[in-house]
Amino acid sequence: MLSPSTLSLLVVAAVFVSVFAAFAYYQSAAADAPRLYRYGLTPRWTTVASVLALAAAAVVAAVRLDTLALDRRTVAVLALWTLLLVASANGVAGAAGFVRRWRAFHPASAVPTGAVSPGPVAVSGTATDEAVARAPVTGRDACCFVWRVTVEDPYVGTEMGETGDFREVAAGQGGSTFALDDGSGPVRIDPAGARLDLAGERTVELPAGDALPRPHTDAISDVEFDHGDSVRRYTERVAGPGDSLAVAGEAVRRDGRVLVTDVIVTTGSLSLAAERYRARALLYGVAGLGGVLVALWGLLVTV
Structure with missing residues (x-):
């Protein structure tokens, strides 16, 4: 039978986790999509993973409340293991995301581009120049593109002549409806809201005061206005x-x-994409599960 103090802590923890769930979802939903997508995550799954990890840590703390010495060291150790648990749970969620992509790109799901019919589909081929957009950083012809901007922080790592660290300040993506053809006939692809995993990376670094040549997007114009007096590094x-x-x-x-x-949308063939996502799923899954087990051990044994 749980003591009244333990029950009270569980109620407080439940309220905290509920508030955190709402906060985490809206924060992740507002995050730049390319940033989440790089790690196999979506706003929903990163919220679920974080909430489950926090709930597990809260339950462990509540069950062991009577034996915990709530001093500064204990709180610090508890916070450390909880952070590891949250990060590792997100690693597991990322692995699940890569598994879904691996299944979506499995060559067994392949359909010739000229024979696509309504429904779930996986195709590969060569992008044509039926319609292209202009990449905002380098000006290259692009069916779709993804970009991010990091800005030098002059207050970090500048001792003894070192350059400052770079922090990400903006990211985005875009494109235009394009055609994909494997020789059997073209099919149109709409990249609006797409999850993009592309090669062809280029980086442009601008000294403080130098402007990025136009044309570029409104979001990049905002970056230039806000951070034009800093060193910027555009990756596209x-x-x-x-x-x-x-x-x-x-x-x-x-x-x-x-x-x-x-x-x-990813670069290469369906088989290469499937192999790439399978490898990422394995890496994230092993690391995430290992981290979860270590964090739970830490919460149960060392706190």
Whole structure:
């Protein structure tokens, strides 16, 4: 039978976890999509993983409340193991995300681009120049692109002539509906809201005071306005005409033509994409599960 103090702590912990769940979801939903996607995460899954980890830590602390010495050292150790548990749980969530991508890109799901019909689909082929956008950093022709900006922090790491650390201040993506063709006929791909995992990375570093040549997006204009007096490092990855791409998504019929929407776009063939996501799932899964076990051991034994 739990003591009244333990029950009270569990109630307080439940309220805290509920508030944290709402905060974590809205924070992750507002985060730049490319940043989450790099780690196999979505706002929903990073929230679920973080909340479950916090709930587990709260339960362990509540059960052991009568034996805990709530001094500064104990609180610090408890916080350390809890942070490891949250990070590791997100690693497991990322592994699950990569497993879903691996299944979506499995070659057994492949359909010729000229034979796509409405429904879930995975295709690969060469991007054509039927329609292209302009990459905002380098000005390259692009079917779709993803970019991020880091800015030098002059207050970190500047002793003895060292340059400052860089922190990310903005990220984004874009593109234009393009055609993909494997030789059997083209199919149109809509990159709006896509999850992009592209090669073709280029980096442009601008000294303080130098402006990035136009044209570029409004978001980059805001970065230039806010951080033009700092060193900026723009990183951009592009998929352009002539590139080999693999795409998984939902095919729909619009205006009498098939369009693939809600897509994941990655560089290379379906088999290469599947192998890449399987390897990431294994790496994140092993690291995440190992971290979860170590964190739980720490909470149960060392606190």
